[in-house]
Amino acid sequence: MTPKVARFLAEKAPATPCLVLDVDRVAENYARLRAAMPLARIYYAVKANPAAPILARLVALGSSFDAASFNEVKACLAAGAAPSAISFGNTVKKERDIAAAFAEGVTMFAFDSEEELGKLARSAPGARVYCRILVENAGAEWPLSRKFGCEVAMARRLMIRAGELGLDPYGLSFHVGSQQTDTAAYQAAIGKVAMLFTDLRESGVKVRMVNLGGGYPVRYRTEVPEIGDFGAAIMAAMAEHFGNDLPEMVIEPGRFLVGDAGVVASEVVLVSRKAEDDPVRWVYLDIGRFGGLAETEGEAIRYAIRTPHDGQPDGPVTIAGPTCDSADTLYEKSNYRLPLALKAGDRVELLSTGAYVTTYASQGFNGFAPLAEHYV
Numbered sequence: 001m002t003p004k005v006a007r008f009l010a011e012k013a014p015a016t017p018c019l020v021l022d023v024d025r026v027a028e029n030y031a032r033l034r035a036a037m038p039l040a041r042i043y044y045a046v047k048a049n050p051a052a053p054i055l056a057r058l059v060a061l062g063s064s065f066d067a068a069s070f071n072e073v074k075a076c077l078a079a080g081a082a083p084s085a086i087s088f089g090n091t092v093k094k095e096r097d098i099a100a101a102f103a104e105g106v107t108m109f110a111f112d113s114e115e116e117l118g119k120l121a122r123s124a125p126g127a128r129v130y131c132r133i134l135v136e137n138a139g140a141e142w143p144l145s146r147k148f149g150c151e152v153a154m155a156r157r158l159m160i161r162a163g164e165l166g167l168d169p170y171g172l173s174f175h176v177g178s179q180q181t182d183t184a185a186y187q188a189a190i191g192k193v194a195m196l197f198t199d200l201r202e203s204g205v206k207v208r209m210v211n212l213g214g215g216y217p218v219r220y221r222t223e224v225p226e227i228g229d230f231g232a233a234i235m236a237a238m239a240e241h242f243g244n245d246l247p248e249m250v251i252e253p254g255r256f257l258v259g260d261a262g263v264v265a266s267e268v269v270l271v272s273r274k275a276e277d278d279p280v281r282w283v284y285l286d287i288g289r290f291g292g293l294a295e296t297e298g299e300a301i302r303y304a305i306r307t308p309h310d311g312q313p314d315g316p317v318t319i320a321g322p323t324c325d326s327a328d329t330l331y332e333k334s335n336y337r338l339p340l341a342l343k344a345g346d347r348v349e350l351l352s353t354g355a356y357v358t359t360y361a362s363q364g365f366n367g368f369a370p371l372a373e374h375y376v
Contacts (some may be wrong), residue, residue, distance in 0.1 A: 001263050001306075001349065001351060002022040002024070002025050002261070004022045004024065004025075004376050005020045005021070005022050005262075005263050005376065008020050008374065008376050009263070009265055009349070012374075014265065014372065014374060015372065016265050016266050016267045016286055016287070016347065017264060017265065017266045017267070017285075017286050017287035017291060017292075017371055017372070018264070018265050018371060018372035018373065018374060019262050019263070019264050019265075019292075019353060019354070019357060019358055019371055019372070019373050019374065020262065020263050020264075020265060020374045020376060021049070021051070021054075021258070021261050021262035021263075021354050021373070021374070021375050021376070022261050022262075022376055023053050023054060023057050023261070023375055023376070025260065025261035026054055026057060026058070026257055026258055026261045026354075027057055027061060029256060029257045029258075029260070029261065030042065030058065030061050030063065030257055032227055033216070033227060033251075033253055033256065033257070035228075035231075036227045036228050036230065036231030036232075037230075037231045037234065037235065037249070037251060039235070039246065039249055040212065040249040040250060040251045041064055041248070041249065041250050041251070042063050042064060042251055042253065043063070043064040043065055043066040043087050043089075043250055043251065043252045044058050044063050044064070044065050044066065044252075044253065044254065044257060045066045045068075045089075045214050045252045045253060045254030046065055046066060046067050046068065046072040046075065046076065046254075047068045047072065047254060047356075047359060048254030048255055048257070048258050048259075048355040048356055048359075049254075049258045049262075049354060049355055049356075049357075049358060049359065050072060050075050050359065051358070051373060051375055052075070052078070052079060053375040054258060054375070055075060055076060055078075055079035055081070056079045056080065058079075058257075059076075059079050059080045059081050060080075063085075064081075064085040064086065064087070064250075065081055065085060065086050065087070066087050066089040066252045066254075067086055067087065067088055067089065067090075067101075067106075068089060068090045069090065069097070070088075070097040070100050070101055073086055073088060073100075073101045073104065073106060074104075077104060082105075083104055083105025083106050083107070084105065084107065086101075086106050086108070087106075087108040087109070087110070087250075087252075088101050088106055088108065088109045088110065089110045089173075089252065090110065091110050091111055091112040091113070091116060091132055091148050091149075092116070092148075093109075093116070093119065095119040095122065095123050096123075098119055098120060098123040098124050099123035099124070101124075102123060102124040102127065106124075107124070107126075107127045107128055108127065108128045108129075108130075108170070109124055109127050109128070109129050109130075110129070110130055110131075110132055110173060111129055111130075111131060111132070111158070111162075112131060112132045112133075112148060112149050112150045112155075112158075113150065113158075114158060114161070117129070117158055117161060117162055117165065117167070118165070120162075120165075120167060121162075121165035121166060121167055124167075125166055125167075126166060126167065126168065127167055127168065128167075128168045128170035128171075129162050129167045129168065129169060129170055130170050130171035130172060130173050130209060130211055131150070131155045131158050131159050131162075131169075131171075131172055131173070132148055132149045132150070132155075132172075132173045132174065132175070132211075133149050133150060133151070133152055133155045133172060133173070133174050133192070133193060133196065134146060134149035134150060134151055134174075135149070135174045135175070135176060135185075135188070135189040135192060135193075136176070136185065136188060136189070137176055137177030137180075137185070138182065138185060139176075139177070139180055139181050139182030139184070139185045140176060140177025140178060140179060140180045140181070140185070140215060141177075141178070141179040141180075141181065141217075141300050141301060142177065142178035142179045142295060142300050142301060143177040143178075144175055144177050144178065148175070149174070149175075152192065152195075152196050155172065155196060156196060156199060156200060156203075159172075159200055159205055159207065160200075160203060160205060163205060163206075168206075169200075169205050169206065169207055170207070170208065170209050171207055171208060171209025171210060171211055171247070171248070171250075172193050172196060172197060172207065172209070172210055172211065173210070173211030173212075173213060173250075174189045174192070174193055174211070174212070174213055175213035175214065175215060175252075176189050176213060176215050177215055178214065178215050178254075178255060179215065179217045179218075179224075179255060179300075179301060180215035180216070180217060181217055181224050181225065183225055183229055183230050183232075183233035183234075184233070185215075186212065186230065186233055186234050186237065187233055187234075187236075187237040189212075190210075190212070190234065190237040190238060190241055191237065191241055193210055194210075194241035194242060197210065197242075197247065207247075208247050208248055209247055209248040209249075209250060210238075210247045210248070210249055210250070211250040211251075211252065212234060212249060212250065212251050212252075213251070213252050214251065214252040214253050214254050214255070214256070215255075216230055216251075216253050216255070216256035217255070217256065218255055218256060218259035218260045218352050218355075219260065219352065220301060220302050220303055220304055220351075220352055221302045221303070221304050227256065254355060254356075255355040255356065257355075258354040258355045259352050259353075259354050259355040260351075260352045260354065261354040262352070262353050262354025262355070262357070263349050263350065263351055263352075263353060263354075264287060264292070264293075264349065264350040264353040264357060264371075265347060265348075265349055266285045266286055266287045266347070266348050266349070266350060267285070267286045267345065267346070267347055267348075268283060268284070268285060268286075268342060268343065268344050268345065268346045268347075268348060269284045269285065269286050269322050269344060270282075270283075270284040270344050271283050271284075271342055271343055271344060272284075279315060279316060280315075280316045280317065280318055281315065281316075281317050281318075281338075282317070282318050282319075282320060283317045283318070283319050283320070283338060283342065284320050284321070284322055285319065285320070285321060285322065285330075285348065286321075286322050287321060287322070287350075287371065288320060288321010288322055288323055288328040288330060289321055289327065289328050289329075289330060290321065290323055290325070290328060290361075290362045290365040290366070290368070291321060291322075291323075291361055291362065291368060291370075291371055292353075292357040292358060292360050292361035292371045293321070293330060293350075293353075293357065293360070294356070294360035295356055295357075295360070296330040296331065299330075299331055299332070299333055299334045302331065302334050303350045303351060303352065303353060304350070304351040304352065305319075305336070305338065305348055305349070305350055305351070306348060306349040306351065307338060307339055307342055307346060307348045308346055308347065308348075309339035309341040309342055309346070310339065311339075312339045312340070312341050313339065313340050313341075314337040314338055314339045314340060315337060315338070315340050316335070316336070316337055317331075317336050317337065317338045318331065318332045318336075319331040319332075319336055319338075322366075322368065323365060323366040323368065324366055325365075325366070357371065358371055358373055
């Protein structure tokens with residue numbers, strides 16, 4: 001928690017649940033990332049947190065943007081981003097959204113299938129396009145499924161086809177999974193994409209960009225490698241596979257830029273036991289999976305929790321949200337322990353919740369209001 005966030009919570013005591021995010025920390029993280037990978041262009045993954053104050057600050061810093069929808073494209077433009085600084089990075093797009101983005105001046109689009117390529121050829125003629133390939137996600141705490149990307153052989157054919165359709169076969173992309181904790185994942189993926197890159201060039205395709213995706217982690221309950229470790233591993237792999245003829249490099253950080261800038265303030269609604277002699281207490285918070293903590297699915301992302309009784313005797317707990325849905329149980333198997341003195345009405349803080357929380361929040365499930373947001 002940054003001093004600015006701590007001061008806001010202490011002085012304003014905002015109603016819970018709410019997110020309080022320090023935009024200066026976002027700027028600090030942006031600077032750290034640029035220092036770690038100075039040759040790469042940063043495209044902020046807007047889906048991590050599309051708040052206008054964050055977008056405006058990143059525009060001022062010279063960032064580019066990875067948009068997942070036309071609404072995100074419009075949010076970036078409203079914040080002052082140039083159309084040339086926006087990539088429409090979702091490989092699944094309605095054709096009318098492609099046309100709308102192209103009409104606004106966006107000329108960089110992702111794809112991973114023949115049908116998507118046809119949409120782009122019709123509605124964004126001449127656009128720069130890049131094909132996403134499938135890679136392993138081992139080491140990621142929030143791994144991605146096979147929903148996005150295609151196998152290398154298909155990517156080769158599609159990139160050649162892109163040129164035949166009048167598009168600019170600009171580059172290749174991959175994503176090693178969100179909250180990736182193993183630097184070797186990037187090294188393996190770079191080796192895979194480099195072979196295809198070379199093959200395409202030898203086939204006459206003027207491919208010239210590698211999009212390394214995102215996945216750069218933040219610290220939750222356990223330590224993770226520093227961003228400098230990822231930068232060193234990535235640049236070593238790029239040099240190994242491309243030599244002195246490095247392609248243009250793009251990275252798409254989301255969680256890394258905004259995750260540790262935010263804190264969710266919450267209130268304990270109830271502390272109970274399921275039996276008189278049950279050592280495990282159930283702690284119900286006024287925020288849960290449907291209030292924005294969707295990444296607790298499968299207990300994948302394990303947020304650190306601060307309470308007013310830290311340092312006092314504690315015991316095992318199961319942590320759940322406030323809704324009348326049994327799926328709204330956050331942590332049951334992750335060995336959380338909270339102070340025995342914890343009681344209804346206590347305010348607690350979930351740390352490093354600046355990413356993928358506000359946008360996951362429901363718009364009124366069980367009648368609970370969406371998560372309030374404060375940017376300082």
